[in-house]
Each structure stands twice: as structure tokens, then as C-alpha cells.
Amino acid sequence: MRGQGLQQGSVAGDDGSDDEGCLPGNKALMTLDAVAAVHRLRVDSQARMDTLNARRSEDERVTVWKATWIPVVAAGPADTTSGLYLDTETGYLGRWSRYDEPPVDELDTLVTYLEEAADMLEAPALATRDRPGLIGEALVWLDGVTAARESRWQPLTG
Template identity: 70%
Template sequence: MRRDAPDSYAALRPGASATALAALEAGLGVAIPLELRVLWQLTAGDDGSGGWGCLPGNRVLMPLDAVAAVHRRWMDARAREDARGAGRPGDERTAVWQAAWIPVIARGPADTTSGLYLDAATGYSGRWSRYGESPDEELDTLVTYLEEAADMLASPALATRDTPGLIGGTLVWRSGLGPAAEGGREDRWRPLAG
């Protein structure tokens, strides 16, 4: 990324300190799994470049403050749902959010309406959305997701889920582009050479 997409590389935040991760862990009330801790020590988020994140679908690795805010928002929603369903049998209650779910990847740099979480209890990822879709498991681990993204960057011709490309010095994934407007940024998208 440093060579091919310098704008995207510059949007990656420096790694988090042990103190910052301990504070986040205390705020979440859940132990951060090792693979996520190591990732955040390398980079504590992606601020995006040109509105695009560097992960497939132009998603972003969430900054730690956004992780805490989204987790808190979902836990508050869970508390409200639990209060409404207090008299219902357990099998009739809706699972809005689990305390062990750590939001990791968001739809975009300024858009935390949907994304992926890491279930600290199982190690698998899942999707969340504020638009009423039920959270669901991906049955991918964070490591598997990141390895697949790295493979797509290393060998774009073999990419199956998405196609990496460039607009200037920004990494832009094909699936995150809308219909190209005449003369728009999308017209300048070029596949990443492998």
C-alpha cells in the first residue's frame, strides 16, 4: 500500500498503545482477542482516503473511539430491548447485540450504520446493521478475513469477492463504487496490477 496507494496508506492511524487497548477493554467490559489486539497495535484504525476505506467493499478498520461508541450504542439498544421483553419467554426475545461482540469494521470512514463485529467468545465475525437486519455470523475469523483481503491485493486477478483498484493514490474496491457518473471519480478507477 505504501507504494501503490500512498493516500490510503497515509490514512492508516498509528498503532494503539497498551494503555489505549487496556482502556478500551475496560470500557467494553470484554477481553480483546489476541488477533484483534495485534491488529490494533499495528494500526488503530483507518480514516479513509477520498471517502473510501482500504478494506474490501471500501470498508474501514474502525478507530478505537468509534469501536467504543458503536459498542455502547448497541449495548444501550440491547438494554432497551431487554426491558421491553422482560415478561416474554426467553425464546421469544430478540438478540439485538451480545456484550462479547466487538465492532471492528465499518461501512465507511464516517458511516458506522453497518459493519462487521468480532465475537470475542467464539472468534467468528458477524454483520450488524442499524437498518433492522438481524446480526448474522459470517463464520470467518478476523484472521481469515484479513488474509483473504491480503490475497486479493497480492493477486487481484484471482480475487473472488471484490476487485482492488486505484483512483490516483487511493485504494478503491470495485464493489464499493456506484454507477460511474460522466467525468466522476469512478471513471478514473483502474484495476490494481498484481
């Protein structure tokens, strides 16, 4: 988090504004503390699933998390319920959820995801997945704006 420094253990990430992050869909880049905490929880969840998997046939086994998956993006700055992980074996992103839903693969690497977000900010008229704009002075992506706040959203002009 901004301004807290290394000695307090929280590094990098997105503090957001009004509980929204700065990435498309108002998602947030996770702090290192959040990455470690979510990874531990998800590994523990898979360990519980592995206990159940021991009684299942090979084709009925369920994988909800792999140790090589690193959570990188959350639904919001303070959210730990869902987001994107980096599959360190393939380099691609996938979706995770604390509800042990099956993971969903994305067709982006973390680099292409972040580059596309930067491109949408640089040339908002060409944005394909989401549209950047402002509510007040805060960056807000249209897909993540509630109906109650949509009238205050102003498109970002490049």
C-alpha cells in the same frame, strides 16, 4: 487516525480516502474510539430490547447485541451505521447495523478476513469477493464504487 497520536485518544483504524476505507467493499478498520462508542451504543440498544424481551416468551426474545461482540469494521471511515463485529466467544465475524436488524454470522475470523484482503491485493487476478483497483492514487474496491465513479476505476495489477 493517522498523525493524531495516543494523547488525543484516537488510535489505529483507517482514515480512508474520499470517505472510503481500504478494506474490501471500501469498508474501514475502526479506530479504538469508534469501537468503544459503537459498542456502548449497541449495548444500550440491547438493554432497551431486554426491557421489551421481559414481556416476551423465551422463543420471541430478540438479541441485537451481546457484550462479547466487538465492532471492528465499519461501512466507511466515518460511518457508525453498520459493519462487522468480532464475536469473542466464537472468534467469527458477524454483521451489525444500528437499525437493530438481526445480526448475520460471517464464516470468517478477523484473521482470515484480513488475510484474504491482503491476498487480493497481492494477487488481484485471483480475487474472489471483490476487486482492488485505483481511482487516482487511492485504493478503491470495485464492489463499493458508485456508478458515477466506476469509469475512473482502474484495476490493480499484481
